[in-house]
Amino acid sequence: MVLQDRAKATRQAIIAGAAAVFEEHGYGKTTLAQVAEAAQVTKGALYFHFQSKEDLAGAVIEEQHRLVVQDAERILAGNRPALSTIILMCRAFGLRLVDEPVVRAGIRLTFEATAFGRTVREPYEDWVATMAELAARSRREGQIRASVDPAALARYIVASFTGVQMVSDVLTGRADVMARIEEMWAILLPGIIAEDWPGDPSELAGLVSGTGPDPVPKAAAPA
Amino acid sequence: MVLQDRAKATRQAIIAGAAAVFEEHGYGKTTLAQVAEAAQVTKGALYFHFQSKEDLAGAVIEEQHRLVVQDAERILAGNRPALSTIILMCRAFGLRLVDEPVVRAGIRLTFEATAFGRTVREPYEDWVATMAELAARSRREGQIRASVDPAALARYIVASFTGVQMVSDVLTGRADVMARIEEMWAILLPGIIAEDWPGDPSELAGLVSGTGPDPVPKAAAPA
Numbered sequence: 069m070v071l072q073d074r075a076k077a078t079r080q081a082i083i084a085g086a087a088a089v090f091e092e093h094g095y096g097k098t099t100l101a102q103v104a105e106a107a108q109v110t111k112g113a114l115y116f117h118f119q120s121k122e123d124l125a126g127a128v129i130e131e132q133h134r135l136v137v138q139d140a141e142r143i144l145a146g147n148r149p150a151l152s153t154i155i156l157m158c159r160a161f162g163l164r165l166v167d168e169p170v171v172r173a174g175i176r177l178t179f180e181a182t183a184f185g186r187t188v189r190e191p192y193e194d195w196v197a198t199m200a201e202l203a204a205r206s207r208r209e210g211q212i213r214a215s216v217d218p219a220a221l222a223r224y225i226v227a228s229f230t231g232v233q234m235v236s237d238v239l240t241g242r243a244d245v246m247a248r249i250e251e252m253w254a255i256l257l258p259g260i261i262a263e264d265w266p267g268d269p270s271e272l273a274g275l276v277s278g279t280g281p282d283p284v285p286k287a288a289a290p291a
Numbered sequence: 292m293v294l295q296d297r298a299k300a301t302r303q304a305i306i307a308g309a310a311a312v313f314e315e316h317g318y319g320k321t322t323l324a325q326v327a328e329a330a331q332v333t334k335g336a337l338y339f340h341f342q343s344k345e346d347l348a349g350a351v352i353e354e355q356h357r358l359v360v361q362d363a364e365r366i367l368a369g370n371r372p373a374l375s376t377i378i379l380m381c382r383a384f385g386l387r388l389v390d391e392p393v394v395r396a397g398i399r400l401t402f403e404a405t406a407f408g409r410t411v412r413e414p415y416e417d418w419v420a421t422m423a424e425l426a427a428r429s430r431r432e433g434q435i436r437a438s439v440d441p442a443a444l445a446r447y448i449v450a451s452f453t454g455v456q457m458v459s460d461v462l463t464g465r466a467d468v469m470a471r472i473e474e475m476w477a478i479l480l481p482g483i484i485a486e487d488w489p490g491d492p493s494e495l496a497g498l499v500s501g502t503g504p505d506p507v508p509k510a511a512a513p514a
Contacts, residue, residue, distance in 0.1 A: 094403070096318070096320075097319075179403075180402075189461060189462055192461055192462060223458075224474060224475055226458060227451065227457070227459070228450065228451030228455065230458055231451050231452065231453035231455065232447070232454065234450070234453060235446075235449060235450040235453055236450070238415055239412055239415060239416070248446065251446065251447060252447055255443065255444060258438075258482035259478065259479060259480065259481035259482020259483065260478065260482065
């Protein structure tokens with residue numbers, strides 16, 4: 069048990085070290101020697117856990133996806149209106165990009181994935197499916213207008229979020245990513261919210277910065 | 292003169308060959324030998340025009356930007372309402388992604404640019420500035436509603452277009468990119484068009500597929 073825990077801790081340390089090096093140098097220029105140094109493990113320990121650089125990059129992408137899905141499940145459990153849930157998921161992903169090197173590295177590796185022959189369709193397809201379900205639910209809840217196609221909206225949210233965080237990275241090293249995510253919602257919401265919905269769309273966009281109303285239904289426990 | 296023309300043709304052939312190889316293999320795995328073979332020139336000829344792989348990647352990015360800016364200037368000269376101009380620029384960029392390997396390779400290299408130490412802020416900043424000017428004009432024309440901040444809209448259009456074409460590449464190899472660009476506009480327009488604008492936003496989104504109304508003012512010559 070103790071040995072298993074230690075092996076697990078070493079594996080996590082290697083993933084964290086790999087994330088730091090991949091984030092800085094990209095897939096092509098990263099060497100396993102750099103990763104061993106960043107993780108403060110021997111090359112032997114590294115090879116015990118990972119057979120190759122491809123293997124390591126795959127583990128970083130998986131860990132990134134695991135963290136973001138974990139956030140999403142916590143938010144889903146909050147039982148909020150579906151549209152608030154969607155916005156809060158974008159917020160959580162943004163915060164991870166700011167705070168979590170594994171998530172930044174995972175995203176960079178996803179963009180570079182063809183360089184190591186990996187397909188990266190699945191995380192996108194997962195997100196689109198989750199968002200489509202939530203958008204359909206929000207339409208039933210009367211918050212998203214009936215003329216909006218949930219599947220189309222889901223595809224567009226995932227694609228435009230991808231672009232927003234990416235261009236923020238290019239232009240500001242993601243210093244402004246949370247402001248840009250809030251701006252995305254401030255522009256999108258007036259065109260998708262039901263005409264008879266009584267609230268102010270810009271308040272709902274404020275969920276991204278935490279200044280919006282808390283939309284947890286009173287009957288439900290907060291997540 | 293004839294020699295200069297021949298040198299220019301060789302240079303263009305090398306750029307075309309480089310684009311094909313960069314698009315398929317990415318920056319990291321591309322070799323100059325592959326480029327010489329694809330361009331059907333000797334390695335000597337290649338080195339006469341380009342000193343390094345970095346140099347070649349830079350030339351592909353520049354050629355991509357040149358083609359897309361040339362499209363944009365042609366559309367600008369058409370003297371259409373500013374919002375139609377914006378949408379038609381997105382359409383033209385999408386068509387280049389479908390038809391022009393240099394543009395696809397330039398976009399891939401832009402995403403990989405940190406791998407060869409190039410900054411890629413400028414093309415994004417250029418696009419944002421152009422779009423912001425057009426958005427401000429469209430507001431003055433009364434087509435974009437007064438509550439929309441032109442600079443914010445411009446940033447969001449550029450970022451979300453970037454994401455839309457990129458996710459289309461991941462999921463379908465850009466087979467659906469034109470449909471996704473039209474979808475982007477169909478979702479965006481209802482929230483940004485002035486409430487008293489008499490037209491149907493989905494018709495305006497149809498400009499992307501060429502099914503929309505031709506918004507060339509009668510007084511102006513078509514571009």
